Amino acid sequence: MTITNEWLGISESEFYPYRNITTKSGYLCGTSAATVFLCYYQDHLVKTIVPEHIRQNGSENTKALQDLLRVIIQPFDFPTISLQVSHGLSRYFRLFKLPFRARQTPVGGLERVKKRLLQGKPVIVGLMKLKGSTYGNHWVVAYGYKKDETGKEWLKVHDNWGNYHKVIPASWINGTISLP
Incomplete structure (x- = not known):
């Protein structure tokens, strides 16, 4: 990608x-990153990805979805890896008979992030402390990418x-979760 210093992907206002x-x-x-990810998909890409009895399209009330995902993804409140x-x-x-299957890259994943963002799709990104992440090991949702002049x-x-509009180095990536 040769474009420099210009954000590519999804507008930050869509994550407000x-x-x-x-x-x-x-x-x-x-669980929190998966909640953001599914809310974005429901609001902008696939209205039926979250059943209406769990979350209404466009609603800021996400408690039921987040609680459900916690039981499914992290029932014991332990740290997770991309496979989990x-x-x-x-x-x-x-569970909801939806025609999707999450894809993961257990290590790296910057090319997947760029590809999905150019398609207008967010990506759940794992960050790694050993790669310099000031968050430690953490999951976030990426929606923009850029390469600066350096x-x-x-x-x-x-x-x-x-913080819904945090800027972080892409070098912190340690795995991704996305939909095809």
Whole structure:
């Protein structure tokens, strides 16, 4: 990709409604990131990806969805790896007989992030402390990408710690979860 210093992907204003989706305790960042991810899909891409009795399209009330995903993805509040989050989302899709299956990259994934963002699709991104992440090991939702004039690559993410427009180095990526 040769374009530099220009954000590609989804507008940050589309993630403003999810600003209050946060990790409230423990290690539930995988669940929080999955909640943001599914809300975006419901509001902008596939209206039926979340049943209406769980969350109304466009609603900022996400408690029922987040509670359900916690049971499916992280029932014991332990830290997660990409396989757990992707399998949890796939279990969610099977539960509601939805024609989706989450895909994961257990290591790296920047090319997948770029490809999905150019398609207008967000990506759940794992961050790794050993790669410099100031969040430690954490899950976020990426919706923007850019390469600056020095060649350094950046992501714009919903961090589920209360910042829906955080900019982080792409070098922190350690795995991704996406839909084809």
